[in-house]
Amino acid sequence: MRGVVDAEAGAAARESFERRRPKRWARYPDDPLGQVVERVLEGRVEAEEGRGADVERLRRLRERMRRPDR
Secondary structure, eight states: OOSOOOHHHHHHHHHHHHHSOOSOOOOOTTSOHHHHHHHHHHHHHHHTTTOSTHHHHHHHHHHHHHSOOO
16 A cells, blocks of 8 residues: 555554454463463453453353363
């Protein structure tokens, strides 16, 4: 693309880019995956102030983690 960048469009694009979640992540080998996922979802729910699908995902995860192993 060539030409002058519209300042408003540029700011909107940067804001959109910065809101995206990372595609990669790492965890410590000794951490159970369920606990890591729970912490990540808790952070998302806190950041979004309880909006979005992450609240429901966190509820389902906690429900599954409480079940005894079969």
